[in-house]
Amino acid sequence: MDSVQSDLRANRLLALLDGDTLQSIGRSLEPARLELRQLLYQEAQPMTDAWFPAEGVLSMLGAASAADTPIEVGTIGSEGMLGVPLLLGAQRSPGVVFVQVEGSGWRMPAAAFHAAVQAHPSFLRVLHGYAHALFVQVSQGTACNRAHAVEQRCARWLLQTHDRVRGNSFDLTQEFLAHMLGERRATVNQVASMLQHRGLIRYTRGRIEVTDRDGLEAAACGCYRFVRDEYARMLVAQP
Numbered sequence: 001m002d003s004v005q006s007d008l009r010a011n012r013l014l015a016l017l018d019g020d021t022l023q024s025i026g027r028s029l030e031p032a033r034l035e036l037r038q039l040l041y042q043e044a045q046p047m048t049d050a051w052f053p054a055e056g057v058l059s060m061l062g063a064a065s066a067a068d069t070p071i072e073v074g075t076i077g078s079e080g081m082l083g084v085p086l087l088l089g090a091q092r093s094p095g096v097v098f099v100q101v102e103g104s105g106w107r108m109p110a111a112a113f114h115a116a117v118q119a120h121p122s123f124l125r126v127l128h129g130y131a132h133a134l135f136v137q138v139s140q141g142t143a144c145n146r147a148h149a150v151e152q153r154c155a156r157w158l159l160q161t162h163d164r165v166r167g168n169s170f171d172l173t174q175e176f177l178a179h180m181l182g183e184r185r186a187t188v189n190q191v192a193s194m195l196q197h198r199g200l201i202r203y204t205r206g207r208i209e210v211t212d213r214d215g216l217e218a219a220a221c222g223c224y225r226f227v228r229d230e231y232a233r234m235l236v237a238q239p
Contacts, residue, residue, distance in 0.1 A: 010054035011106065012079045012235055016126050025123060028112035034058070036102040036171070040082060041093035050083030050113040056103020057164045058082055059180070060138075061096040071145070071182040072157075074138045075100065077164025079231055084131045086110055087117065101161065101170050133234040137227045144223040150183055154191045155220035157181060158201065162210050163228070169209040195219065 008026055009015035017025070034056040041047055051058070058076040073095070076082055082097055108116070117124050144153060157180060161170060178188040195201045200216045202209040210216060217224065 011052040013081055013126055013130055021120050021122050025116050028108050029106040032105055032107040034099045034103045034105055036099055038099040041097040043096050044092050047086050047093050048110055050086055050108045052081045053078050053105035057101035058097055059100035072180040075160055080130055087127050101165055129234045133231050136230045140223050140227050148221040151191050152221040155216050156224040159220055159224050172208045173206045
């Protein structure tokens with residue numbers, strides 16, 4: 001059981017739980033691969049599971065009409081979980097969530113998730129703290145998209161993804177990055193070239209490598225640090 005708990009603690013929310021609570025919740029958690037582009041939630045469809053990533057990155061897209069291109073509103077990695085709407089009593093997803101960077105994690109059926117929240121107050125407190133941090137990320141990201149230059153926003157997005165992967169490189173096409181930032185591909189191509197020319201990143205064949213982390217942070221707007229610090233406060237809180 002100790003080895004199982006050690007594996008579960010790869011998710012930093014689950015790592016905040018005491019051993020007895022984690023052991024109880026762990027009975028309802030199933031190991032799961034997170035495959036690239038895998039759809040976990042679909043807009044207006046039932047949310048059948050909560051997800052706790054151990055590695056990889058999930059992308060939350062805002063709801064959009066058929067004529068619009070969806071824009072990313074938030075990302076989820078090992079610091080969090082997918083299922084805040086379930087926590088708040090919703091049954092259908094407000095938007096699309098898919099796997100942006102492949103990895104692994106844990107899946108919990110919705111019924112078991114609701115039962116665990118009711119049975120374990122410490123679990124509920126941890127999830128409430130995470131829901132607040134996620135709200136800060138989404139709201140700050142919305143303000144950032146309106147207030148800051150695309151280069152700053154691109155640097156922020158790359159940093160947020162870098163925080164959630166192992167190592168310094170990850171798969172990323174410029175077309176995908178354009179969708180995430182809500183910009184034309186030509187604009188994103190120009191910005192990525194500028195960041196590469198400054199030695200902050202290296203981009204080859206759909207793969208990004210962060211080569212100067214400090215420089216990339218300097219290029220990003222203050223929104224990155226604001227959201228990062230909010231998550232840091234949440235993750236040191238004890239149930």
